[in-house]
Amino acid sequence: MLNVRDINVFYGDMQALRGISLEVKKGEVVSVIGSNGAGKSTLLRAISGILRARNGTISFNDRNITNAHSAGIVAAGISHVPEGRQVFPNMTVKENLEMGAQFPHMKKAATATIEEVYSFFPRLKERLGQNAGTLSGGEQQMLAMGRGLMSLPQLMMLDEPSLGLAPLLVSTIFEIIEKINQLGTSILLIEQNVFQSLKISHRGYVLENGTIALSGTGEALLENPHIRKTYLGL
Amino acid sequence: MGMDSTLAVQLLIQGVLLGGVYGLIAIGLSLIFGVMGIINFAHGQMMVMGMYISYWIFVLLGIDPYISLVAVAAAIFILGWLIQYTVVNRILDYPEAMQVLPLVSIGLILENAALMLWGPDHRSPQTALGLDSMWVGPIMVDTSRLIAFVLAIIITFLIFIFLKKSNLGKCIRAASDNRTGAVLVGIDVDRIYNMSFAIGAATTGAAGCLLVPLLPISPHIGHDFTLTAFIVVILGGMGNLLGALVGGVILGVAE
Ligand SMILES: Nc1ncnc2c1ncn2[C@@H]1O[C@H](COP(=O)(O)OP(=O)(O)O)[C@@H](O)[C@H]1O
Ligand SMILES: [Mg+2]
Numbered sequence: 428m429l430n431v432r433d434i435n436v437f438y439g440d441m442q443a444l445r446g447i448s449l450e451v452k453k454g455e456v457v458s459v460i461g462s463n464g465a466g467k468s469t470l471l472r473a474i475s476g477i478l479r480a481r482n483g484t485i486s487f488n489d490r491n492i493t494n495a496h497s498a499g500i501v502a503a504g505i506s507h508v509p510e511g512r513q514v515f516p517n518m519t520v521k522e523n524l525e526m527g528a529q530f531p532h533m534k535k536a537a538t539a540t541i542e543e544v545y546s547f548f549p550r551l552k553e554r555l556g557q558n559a560g561t562l563s564g565g566e567q568q569m570l571a572m573g574r575g576l577m578s579l580p581q582l583m584m585l586d587e588p589s590l591g592l593a594p595l596l597v598s599t600i601f602e603i604i605e606k607i608n609q610l611g612t613s614i615l616l617i618e619q620n621v622f623q624s625l626k627i628s629h630r631g632y633v634l635e636n637g638t639i640a641l642s643g644t645g646e647a648l649l650e651n652p653h654i655r656k657t658y659l660g661l
Numbered sequence: 662m663g664m665d666s667t668l669a670v671q672l673l674i675q676g677v678l679l680g681g682v683y684g685l686i687a688i689g690l691s692l693i694f695g696v697m698g699i700i701n702f703a704h705g706q707m708m709v710m711g712m713y714i715s716y717w718i719f720v721l722l723g724i725d726p727y728i729s730l731v732a733v734a735a736a737i738f739i740l741g742w743l744i745q746y747t748v749v750n751r752i753l754d755y756p757e758a759m760q761v762l763p764l765v766s767i768g769l770i771l772e773n774a775a776l777m778l779w780g781p782d783h784r785s786p787q788t789a790l791g792l793d794s795m796w797v798g799p800i801m802v803d804t805s806r807l808i809a810f811v812l813a814i815i816i817t818f819l820i821f822i823f824l825k826k827s828n829l830g831k832c833i834r835a836a837s838d839n840r841t842g843a844v845l846v847g848i849d850v851d852r853i854y855n856m857s858f859a860i861g862a863a864t865t866g867a868a869g870c871l872l873v874p875l876l877p878i879s880p881h882i883g884h885d886f887t888l889t890a891f892i893v894v895i896l897g898g899m900g901n902l903l904g905a906l907v908g909g910v911i912l913g914v915a916e
Contacts, residue, residue: 502847
């Protein structure tokens, strides 16, 4: 469904991604793991059209989206739940969710989707009239994910959803990611929480210094000596 | 009530009434700043354009500024949209110091365009209600000031409703709250910027209409109003629309 072929991405003169190729098939959970500064967020920004790949191609459902605008990419069915949540702090929880449904077919489904989001995150329902800026970090993460669901994505990309959350909440977030996947949405998950993310992943990629150092099934990667040593400290 | 206190109350009321219009001018500036982080140094000059259009509609067609207000706001909306589309959108990522010059230049261009088109004279049209006044108990108020104030409050209220309830208004708030978030949900942020600048411009154009019966028009009053709006916005808090209204009233009274 998502096919990234050999992309290079730069910030000015600084090359952040070098010849990255990666694939997400329909129904999969795919993790990209890697340490701070490896280029994980850059990869998602390139896919969602915030950054441009200088060369290489990105296609989605066999359509070339390499140079598409972010809005077109959302409309095509990819939603990006970004690093740092990026919610709208002075808008209510409900308004934040509504903003996630920008296109007609999303708007038509919005009432039903909001109910679905509340079923994943009952906490959001309790806070629906509250401004997003007053929420805790965990609640903002739930809101960002909920907002991402409002665009009825076929592929949801999550950038470090567990960052800075209490351990109990981390488990909840991973459970919900699995649930979202089981309901038919493919997932591209970026994490530093290597163990939990590989555990729920069908496949994974290891990103080091802007290149893919390693890839394989979630289980194989969990067994891999390099990963055990570098990322799991075993 | 003694003479002095009556006079004081009267001045206070005059100040509050004019302050409502200052507030409206400043709301436009504040909206633009809130959404794009840019200070529109051509704001007063855009208002003066609105005053002239309103003035000529009155002189040539006999239509009162209060009636032509919607058409004038629409004209300044288009002017604002064009300025945003041609200039402001290109300088949004510049450092703040570099954004000043293009906008000051637009102000100068507008000012000189007014000078060329309509000359340097001060013009004061004799509108229907221009010099009327009414007594509220022992207090005298200018009718056109009162109308200007009421309309300014109504327009402010409409802008609030628009931002709070309409889809476009919500997208404007979203883009202002978090640009990355707005881009990622699929909002066309460039379009939102165009609309925000145009709406801010239309607001100051409308405020210009309200001022036509109250003070003589000349091409050179624009920068004073840019400054006024700037002070009001600072009094009320940058990007805070309600604060702009309160700031306007404070400045109106202080004057
Ligand atoms: N906006 C930016 N401008 C310049 N360099 C950036 C920017 N964002 C990230 N980088 C650099 O690109 C590299 C990859 O960053 P990033 O994708 O954020 O890594 P990760 O998400 O894996 O921590 C890092 O070296 C980082 O310093
Ligand atoms: Mg990152």
